[in-house]
Amino acid sequence: MDAIRIRSLAKRYAGKRAVDGFDMTVPQGAIYGFVGKNGAGKSTVMKMIAGLATLSGGEIALFGNTANLTTGRSGGVQRVGALIENPGLLPHMNAFDTMMAQALALGVADPKPVCHALLDQVGLGGTGRKKTSGFSLGMKQRLGLALALIGGPDLLLLDEPLNGLDPEGARAMRNYLVQLNQQRGITIVVSSHVLDQLERMCTHYGVIASGHMVREMTAEQVQAECGDSLTVRTADTAAALAILEDRLPVNPANPVRFAAEPDGSITIFGGFDAAEVSRILHETNQTVLELSTKSHDMEDYFVTLMEDARTEGSR
Incomplete structure (x- = not known):
């Protein structure tokens, strides 16, 4: 109940x-x-x-x-x-x-x-x-x-x-x-x-x-979305995304999630290993233009949710 x-x-x-x-x-x-x-x-x-x-x-x-x-x-x-x-x-x-x-x-x-x-x-x-x-x-x-x-x-x-x-x-x-x-x-x-x-x-x-x-x-969902993310930019975004989705190891406790960004990059959330991502892209001959990790905190996360909601509501 x-x-x-x-x-x-x-x-x-x-x-x-x-x-x-x-x-x-x-x-x-x-x-x-x-x-x-x-x-x-x-x-x-x-x-x-x-x-x-x-x-x-x-x-x-x-x-x-x-x-x-x-x-x-x-x-x-x-x-x-x-x-x-x-x-x-x-x-x-x-x-x-x-x-x-x-x-x-x-x-x-x-x-x-x-x-x-x-x-x-x-x-x-x-x-x-x-x-x-x-x-x-x-x-x-x-x-x-x-x-x-x-x-x-x-x-x-x-x-x-x-x-x-x-x-x-x-x-x-x-x-x-x-x-x-x-x-x-x-x-x-x-x-x-x-x-x-x-x-x-x-x-x-x-x-x-x-x-x-x-x-x-849940707190677990917030923790997963407030953790580190990895930005990947390659010469062929669609190909890199398909390769990573297929070859990155599956972690049921902290699944990897992908987001294709408007600027042509890929953002990876969850239980990723940056070294593993780099290795897969290198082995599959992808031209890597950027590979960078970004940390997020709870305050930034909640502020972004509230700002996005306000922007959407004003349209």
């Missing part, structure tokens, strides 16, 4: 569509990195999933329960914990009182030990009577996560939870999220501009641009 299944989702504000024709699938047990530029629609989608905003169209199913189009709430929304945009904190209350207010509102049994345990887990157990108005942004983010975990959700929606955290705090937050996923089986959807942190924990990704889902993929 998928934790989240969205089809043709739409959201209009004052007649303008912030989200339109949006599809999304989050497998149960995944850590799903939700990637997009500011204003792309990430927060809007998360609000609709959490039942905090109504749908203008489409369908959301949480753990197989479909959302009501009028209210935006599904039978699975009670299994959701959310930290979207800024955590709603009362500035005159301390962390423990804030947690207790949330726990009592949700009807949590024996709430005091639950609240103390969650505050300890997010690193706020020692804040005592300090009011949340004096919290740093990172402390507010950690308290927001603790609030989202009250009630024992099966799905966490986290919008930029690493904001305001120093490298050590970001690492601790990341490790805690992985622990929640692996030990408690919580499905997590997390958006962040800190892509190297997502890379360390996500099992799946979705890229959104201008309210549309550009592409969904």
Whole structure:
């Protein structure tokens, strides 16, 4: 069963569509990195999933329960914990009182030990009577996560939870999220501009641009497409491509993929061996004009996907 299944989702504000024709699938047990530029629609989608905003169209199913189009709430929304945009904190209350207010509102049994345990887990157990108005942004983010975990959700929606955290705090937050996923089986959807942190924990990704889902993929697919590529340019592109497709060894774990470029070159992705490519071309008497390796990183890859989607959408 998928934790989240969205089809043709739409959201209009004052007649303008912030989200339109949006599809999304989050497998149960995944850590799903939700990637997009500011204003792309990430927060809007998360609000609709959490039942905090109504749908203008489409369908959301949480753990197989479909959302009501009028209210935006599904039978699975009670299994959701959310930290979207800024955590709603009362500035005159301390962390423990804030947690207790949330726990009592949700009807949590024996709430005091639950609240103390969650505050300890997010690193706020020692804040005592300090009011949340004096919290740093990172402390507010950690308290927001603790609030989202009250009630024992099966799905966490986290919008930029690493904001305001120093490298050590970001690492601790990341490790805690992985622990929640692996030990408690919580499905997590997390958006962040800190892509190297997502890379360390996500099992799946979705890229959104201008309210549309550009592409969904597994971490393995991203890794394969973000790895090194080999550019090959010969005197006869068609012949070289046919030879390489026929003679390069097959690696099922990391298959080789070819792309014929508009400039007449060939780009090779996946489990290629540059020395083997060179040997094959030499043995088959191909005139090699260029043979060069290029490295790609995740940020470049996602930015390219978003830019291509924006260019295509403006046509």
